[in-house]
Amino acid sequence: xxxxxxxxxxxxxxxxxxxxxxxxxxxxxxxxxxxxxxxxxxxxxxxxxxxxxxxxxxxxxxxxxxxxxxxxxxxxxxxxxxxxxxxxxxxxxxxxxxxxxxxxxxxxxxxxxxxxxxxxxxxxxxxxxxxxxxxxxxxxxxxxxxxxxxxxxxxxxxxxxxxxxxxxxxxxxxxxxxxxxxxxxxxxxxxxxxxxxxxxxxxxxxxxxxxxxxxxxxxxxxxxxxxxxxxxxxxxxxxxxxxxxxxxxxxxxxxxxxxxxxxxxxxxxxxxxxxxxxxxxxxxxxxxxxxxxxxxxxxxxxxxxxxxxxxxxxxxxxxxxxxxxxxxxxxxxxxxxxxxxxxxxxxxxxxxxxxxxxxxxxxxxxxxxxxxx
Numbered sequence: 001x002x003x004x005x006x007x008x009x010x011x012x013x014x015x016x017x018x019x020x021x022x023x024x025x026x027x028x029x030x031x032x033x034x035x036x037x038x039x040x041x042x043x044x045x046x047x048x049x050x051x052x053x054x055x056x057x058x059x060x061x062x063x064x065x066x067x068x069x070x071x072x073x074x075x076x077x078x079x080x081x082x083x084x085x086x087x088x089x090x091x092x093x094x095x096x097x098x099x100x101x102x103x104x105x106x107x108x109x110x111x112x113x114x115x116x117x118x119x120x121x122x123x124x125x126x127x128x129x130x131x132x133x134x135x136x137x138x139x140x141x142x143x144x145x146x147x148x149x150x151x152x153x154x155x156x157x158x159x160x161x162x163x164x165x166x167x168x169x170x171x172x173x174x175x176x177x178x179x180x181x182x183x184x185x186x187x188x189x190x191x192x193x194x195x196x197x198x199x200x201x202x203x204x205x206x207x208x209x210x211x212x213x214x215x216x217x218x219x220x221x222x223x224x225x226x227x228x229x230x231x232x233x234x235x236x237x238x239x240x241x242x243x244x245x246x247x248x249x250x251x252x253x254x255x256x257x258x259x260x261x262x263x264x265x266x267x268x269x270x271x272x273x274x275x276x277x278x279x280x281x282x283x284x285x286x287x288x289x290x291x292x293x294x295x296x297x298x299x300x301x302x303x304x305x306x307x308x309x310x311x312x313x314x315x316x317x318x319x320x321x322x323x324x325x326x327x328x329x330x331x332x333x334x335x336x337x338x339x340x341x342x343x344x345x346x347x348x349x350x351x352x353x354x355x356x357x358x359x360x361x362x363x364x365x366x367x368x369x370x371x372x373x
Contacts, residue, residue: 025062026092029108032058033094036106040131047159048130052106056128056137056155059108063124063139064150071120071143078114078122086110096129104129109136113167117178120144121151125165133187135161140180154182161187173210179237181208207369211238214369222256222286222307229253230363232333234372245269246333246372249362251303252293254335255325259286259307270337277340281323287311291322296348301329302338304348324350332373 032055039051066085068074089095089108096107109127122141127134140152156162162184170179183206205216213235218228230253236244243265248254258266259282263275270278292306305327308320326339326348344350364372 023065025058025065026088029055029058029062029094030092033106033108036128040105048105049135049159049161052128052130052135055106055108056126056135059126059128060139060153063110063126067122067124067141067148068143070147071145074114074120074122074143078112082110082112085112104134105131109134115167115169117169123167125167127163128161130161130187133161133163135187136163136165136184138165138167138182152180156184158186163187168206168208170208170210177210179208179210179213181206181213205364205366205369207366209370212236212244214372216364216369222259223289224287224310225289229256230361232364246335248335249333249364251327251329251335252290252305254327255305255307255337256286258282258325258337258340260284266337269335271339274337274340277323281309281312281321281340283313285311285313288320292324292344292350296326302348303327303329304344304350306344306350 036052036055063085066088067081068076086095089110094108096104107129109125109129111125111127113123113125115121115123120143122143124139124141125136126139127136129135135158137153137155139150139154141148141150164183164185166183168181168183170181172178204218205214207214207216215231215233217231219231221227221229230249232246232249234244234246236242247257247261247266247269254269258270258278261282261284263270263278263282266278267275286309288307288309288311290306291308292304294304296302296304303326305325307323307325309323310317310320322342324339324341324344325337326345328336328338330336339345339348
C-alpha cells in the first residue's frame, strides 16, 4: 500500500490543477490580477492596497473554495494543500518570480500554517503583490466534523501594505485560553510608521504569555547624541489591553517614556503635581540633549535628570528649554516621576555631568522578561 499512496500524490496534484482550469473563481482571479497589473505603472498611485482590493476579495473566495469542507480534509496535511494550491496559481500565471519587480504587482502568494497546539485550526497567509513587496493578510479557520468556520481575517490598514506575516500563540492559561500574535513588517515604500526600530544583530524580542505580551526593541532616543536605547513595552490583556510596568529598564529611559507618552499612560507612575509640566513638554516626538544625570544628593533611589529641549512635536524651540526631572527608583525596574520643572529643586541641585544610569544598555532575555512580576 505504501508505494501506491506515494505514487498517487502527483496524480492528485495534476488532477486538481486540470479540474480547476476552467473554474469561474479562477477565471475571476485572472481578470482581477490582470486589472491590478495594468495599474502598476500609474504615476503617483499612493493607495496601492486599495487598488488591489478587488483582487484580494477574489483571492479569498478562491482560497475558501479550495480549502477542505470539514476536519476530515485536514488529514492530507497543510504542506500538501499548500503545494496543490500554489501549483494551480503558478499554472494559471498568477505568481511572479522574486527577481521580476515589474511583474510582481497583482501577483499572488500563499502559505498555509498548521500549529500542533491547535490541531483543528488552519492559518492561511494570502499575499498580493504590490510595489516594493507583497501585502499579506492572515485568515484563521477552524474545522470540525460538521464543517468549517472562519474565525479571523486580519489585514492591517496601510496604503502600502505589510508583508512577512508571522504567527505565534501563547501557552494556555488556567481556562485553556491562549493569546494569538500576528506580526508584520511594513512594505518599504512606506514613508512613515507608528513606531520605528533599529535592527539589532539578534533581532527584536516578542514574548507572548497567556495574558501578556512584551515587546523589546531598540529605537531612537530623545537625546540626539544617543543613537538608540532599549524600549520595553508590556501589555496585559486580563481586562482589555493595558500597558503595565516596567515602562523602561533604567531611570533615564523612564524619563524619556514619561516625556513621549500621553498622561493617561504615565499617570499611574507620576505624582499629581507633575501633570502641568507633562502637558507643556510631552509629545510623541521630543528632541534635545541630556545636561544632567546622576543620583539626587544623598537620597537613595532618586535620580536627577536634566534635559535641554530643542523640539516638541513639530515645534522647534527658539532656544533650548531646560527641564529637570526627579525619578524615584522603586526596584524591579519600577519608577515614579516625582518632580518636573524648569529648574532643579533646592534639595537636589544640578551639577552632575550626564552619566549612564544603571542598566542604560540593559537588554533582558526571554527568561528574564517572563520572570518580571
